[in-house]
Amino acid sequence: MSILDKETQSRIDSWLTNEYDEETVAQVQKLIDDNQESELLDAFYKELEFGTGGLRGIMGVGSNRMNKYTIGKATQGLSNYLKKQFPNEQIKVAVSYDSRNNSQGFGHLVADVFSANGIHVFLFEQLRPTPMLSFAVRHYSCHAGVMLTASHNPKEYNGYKAYWNDGGQLVPPHDKNVIAEVNAIQSVAEIKFERVPENITLIDESFDDIYVEANKRLSIHPEAVAAQKDLKIVYSPIHGTGITVVPKMLKTWGFTNVTVVEEQATPDGNFPTVVYPNPEEEEAMSIAKKKGQEVGADIIMTTDPDADRVGVAVRNSNGEYQLLNGNQIGSLLTYYVLSSYKDKGLLKENDYIVKTIVTTNLITDISESFNVKSYETLTGFKYIGEVMTQKLGQENYLVGGEESYGFLVGDLVRDKDAVNACAFIAEMTAYFKNQGKTLFEVLLDLYVQYGFYKEKLISLTKKGKAGADEIKQMMKNLRENKPEILGGVKVAEIRDYLALEATNLNSNEITKIDLPKSDVLQFITIDGDVISARPSGTEPKIKFYCSVKESLLDKSQYESVAAKLEQKVENIMADIVKE
Template sequence: MSLLDKDTQARIDSWLSSEYDKDTVSQVQKLVDNKEETELLDSFYKELEFGTGGLRGIMGVGSNRMNKYTIGKATQGLANYLKKQFPNQLIKVAVSYDSRNNSQSFGHLVADVFSANGIHVFLFKELRPTPVLSFAVRHFDCQSGVMLTASHNPKEYNGYKAYWNDGGQLVEPHDKNVITEVNAIQSVDEIKFDRVEANITLVGEELDEIYIQANQRLSIHPEAVEAQKDLKIVFSPIHGTGITLVPKMLEAWGFTHVSVVKEQAKPDGNFPTVVYPNPEEEDAMSMAMKFGQELKADVIMATDPDADRVGVAIPNDKGEYQLINGNQIGSLLAYYVLSSKKDKGELKENDYIVKTIVTTNLIADIGDDLGVQTYETLTGFKYIGELITKEQGKGTYLVGGEESYGYLVGELVRDKDAVNSCAFIAEMTAYFKSQGKTVFQVLTELYVKYGFYKEKLISLTKKGKAGADEIKQMMVDLRKNAPKTLGGIAVKEIRDYENQVSNNLISGETTAIDLPKSDVLQFVTVDGDVISARPSGTEPKIKFYCSVKESLMDKSQYEAIQAKLEQKVENIMADIVKN
């Protein structure tokens, strides 16, 4: 029996027509001739859709793959939508790309389609980080922007992040409306591929300087940087775009001792020195950590291919280098920014910070203690960007982030920014060092003051259509048979963000969740532990998050409490994954 349903077969047949170029037809025909039904099903069972990170998929032929036609169709659909949203206006878009295989050619393809539609394109001459694209949208007063990147995904992936006129990624209703326009395109002949050179302006290093100078003006303690300008910093771009701006930013900030990991300095879409170019992974950070140990670095940082995420390693009290996770980095940045501004008398009544629903509550504790409001959004930095735009003129965004290693200080862009974050992490390290403290010591002090938080993330990869169906079923099963206990601890509250309702299992009280619908379930135990289940919007994964907390009375208890919390997390995770 064939795996291919009627709709999938129809898509395959259409891709074998003369609408498509000979090479594409040949590749599809080869899959058909070889009866590679699983590959055909995964490649054609649906159209690529916008998730939390836009359009993202494996490169290759097919409606569910990243290629000339899916990218062309997405761009034509976006162009059609822009024309409807901004009638009788000169429409401008910014287009950039990272170091991934095909990113540059895809970027030029996107520029071609926009230009052919009479839209003016600001096209970057060379690869640049995602946050610089967001900055460019705002700087050039564009209505939209596109970044060609698959962020930290494996090398076979590429992606298409679409931005609106505020410099933030597409959110409702625009994301769904663009998909409607894309789906309305019935034929490849409707896609305008012929470049109009007059509609393209190339963007060079002149924008780098504007971006760097704007970030420099955000510096809180330039005097600490001056005092610690020889701070030993090790940086790796992990073969990505970070090399274009992170060293320049740190140098402009005033740091004179920045050492780049040479083996990972050159942009390369094959990411030859790592399994995954993801600074969340210990493997991806190992080369930078080894180099940092040799140099006795004060701080080690590494960015992902499009430089919107940054991983960090620091020396602990034993002089050993250890990775700190995204929740810890975000908490440290929040504490540094808020406490510094409070000490300088610069905090204002309407200042605020932002975290996502799966990010540590330590950030909110810090905000509450220092008198700054904490907003919470759905997972995905596009929601933080949306909130910053919504609050513009009413309040001032200071700092925010998510557990997946993405942060932003200040309002210059509407996306996570590892270039900006690297500068502030370095400044924070310098400031604490000038006070005679290490970053690790400050982190421990936060745990003593606010409670020892311990988090863990488990990602289960489920590839292809079968995997997507399995993930869907896992969420259905969790809703139908919600666990009553996790790790031996009673569950007191279930938050269902898809149905926008929270149920208190003890009181029986039901309350509405005032956030957009999202396929996320959260279980809160009687101990206050928060366990979340969420299908990824950008990868074929289902993610389970766990955050637990216990009092830390004294620094001397650090290792004992950490071990206790680690065991608690393991017990909880064993239950939630089993469920």
């Protein structure tokens, strides 16, 4: 008996018509001939949709795959929407791409479709980081932008990040409205693929200098960089776009002793030296750590393929290189920026910082201690960018970030920016080295001052339609059987971001959550622990986050308190993570 439902079969049949090129039809027919029903189901059971990171999927034939037709359809839908939104204007868009397989070809395809629709395209001549695409949208006063990337996903993936005229990724209502326009396209014949060369302007490498110089003007302590210009920095782009601009940024900032990890310096969509090109993974940073040990690095940094996320390793109290997690990096950056602004008398009453709901509350504690307002958003840096746009001209954005290694200092772009973050992390390292401290020692100081926060993330991968159904069921089960005790600690509050309700379990009082709807559940214990569950918007995963806290009276107690908190995290996760 076939596992293909009528809707899926209908999509398959439509891809066998002469609307599609011979190669595509042949690939679909081969899957049918080889009786690859599971592959056919995964490739055709739905249309790719915009999630927290835009359009993203495995490359190949099918409505649920990244290919010429799904990308063409998305671009045609976006073109149609732009024309409706800006009916009497010459519409402009910017397009860039990363080092992934097919990214350059996809980038040119997107430019072709836009140009065929009478839209003027600023197309990067060569691969460049995602934050530079956001910067270009703002610099050229574009109405939109597209970045071809799947960020840190495995090599089989590619993606399509769509940006609005503020330089931020699409947020409501634009994301859903674009999807409606895409879904309204009934035939491939409606997609205009024929390139109009006069509608395309190439952005060459001279644009790098504009971006780099704009960032350099944000430097807070250039005197610290000058004093520590020979700071030993090891950097790896993990075969991605970071190589095109991070070394130049660090050099322009004033750092003269930057060692690039040569084994990972060449852009390569197969990412041959890592399992996943994700700086969150210990394995992905192993070569950079080895190089750091060889040269005695003060700081080790790696960026993902589109250079919007940065991983960091520093020497710990035992002299060993230790990876910092995204919560720790974000806390250090927040403290550095706010304390430096205060010392220089630059803090203003309307300054603010932003973090996401699954990012450590240590960042909030730090901002409150400096009397700086903090905002929380849903997961995804596009929501941080949305706050920046909403507050523009009324309040001053200083720094923001999310636990998934995405940060931004200053408001030059509306997305996380690892190039910008690398420069500030290096400057921060130089500043504290001038004071005789490592970043790890500063982190311990923060724990003593604000409390020792320890976080953990567990991701469960559930591929294909069956996996998507399983993730839905897991969230359904959590809602129907809400845990009242986690790790032996009583749950005090439950926040359901889909219902937009927070329930106090002691009083049964329900308060409204003032955020857009999102499939996230949070459990807050009487100890203040925060446990979150959410399906990923960019990968076939469900993610569980845990953050616990305890006082750290003295840095000498770090190891013992860390072990105690680790055990508490393990106990909590054992109660909530059910495979």
